[in-house]
Amino acid sequence: MERKVCAAAVQFNIELGEVEANLQKALAGIRRVREKDARLVVLPEMWSSGYAYKRLAALAEETPRVLEILKGLTAEKNMVTVGSLPEKVDGRIYNTAFVVDNGRIAGRYRKLHLFSTMGEDRFLAAGDAALVVSTSVGRLGVAICYDLRFPELFRKLALEGAEILCVPAEWPKPRQEHWRTLLRARAIENQLFVAAANCCGIQGKLDFFGMSLLISPRGEILAEGGETETELSALFNFEEMTSYRSQIRCYQDRRPEIYGTLP
Numbered sequence: 001m002e003r004k005v006c007a008a009a010v011q012f013n014i015e016l017g018e019v020e021a022n023l024q025k026a027l028a029g030i031r032r033v034r035e036k037d038a039r040l041v042v043l044p045e046m047w048s049s050g051y052a053y054k055r056l057a058a059l060a061e062e063t064p065r066v067l068e069i070l071k072g073l074t075a076e077k078n079m080v081t082v083g084s085l086p087e088k089v090d091g092r093i094y095n096t097a098f099v100v101d102n103g104r105i106a107g108r109y110r111k112l113h114l115f116s117t118m119g120e121d122r123f124l125a126a127g128d129a130a131l132v133v134s135t136s137v138g139r140l141g142v143a144i145c146y147d148l149r150f151p152e153l154f155r156k157l158a159l160e161g162a163e164i165l166c167v168p169a170e171w172p173k174p175r176q177e178h179w180r181t182l183l184r185a186r187a188i189e190n191q192l193f194v195a196a197a198n199c200c201g202i203q204g205k206l207d208f209f210g211m212s213l214l215i216s217p218r219g220e221i222l223a224e225g226g227e228t229e230t231e232l233s234a235l236f237n238f239e240e241m242t243s244y245r246s247q248i249r250c251y252q253d254r255r256p257e258i259y260g261t262l263p
């Protein structure tokens, strides 16, 4: 039997510090794409709060409640969500992507590369581990926004068996072409699916361009959001990925003895 999954991205204008308003937007988007058969839904980075740096400690207190609601919805609808939220642990705040699969937290990934240009490193703590997790929709590798500029992380996820890269983001103008190019490159060089959700709209001085993307292992854009609130979905067929990997044999033709080894 062919393995396929309908994947989606929910793109919205994150209202700075307004957890309830953002939660309602996310839930409405998730419900709409589930009606179109999506079983994997990627949400933006820090989607409940935005980068309300000075209030993050208080906003992170709401994250357990948000996760309980996501657990309920994913269990009821037989689905998986991935999106990042402020997470408070031992007095530190992390930018953490939670993988919620059918009512349980299947994995959590704390952003490794903090975007110092936007002062993220002054307010948040960096994670110290990568994440590849088996879920009911396949093996997911998770990365967040600025991580895209560090290809070594993605090679590691690929070699650990990731089939779909999930990338929550808050990536602002004017770097649209970096976003598109890096996402396509990560898909092409690792021959896997990419599901990336960016936010849209204005937060303080930053203008976010949306352009969430669903990409095939050949680098084809299967669906793309515009600059406003929207949802997008596409079918990911794993057999196509396997057959493409046997045609262009990047995994077998690597030369790690020359340029270093990864697990």
Ligand SMILES: NC(=O)CCC(=O)C(=O)O
Binding pocket: 045, 115, 144, 145, 146, 147, 149, 169, 170, 171, 172, 175, 178
């Ligand atoms: N939230 C982020 O990590 C932003 C990354 C970004 O804008 C970039 O150009 O990289």
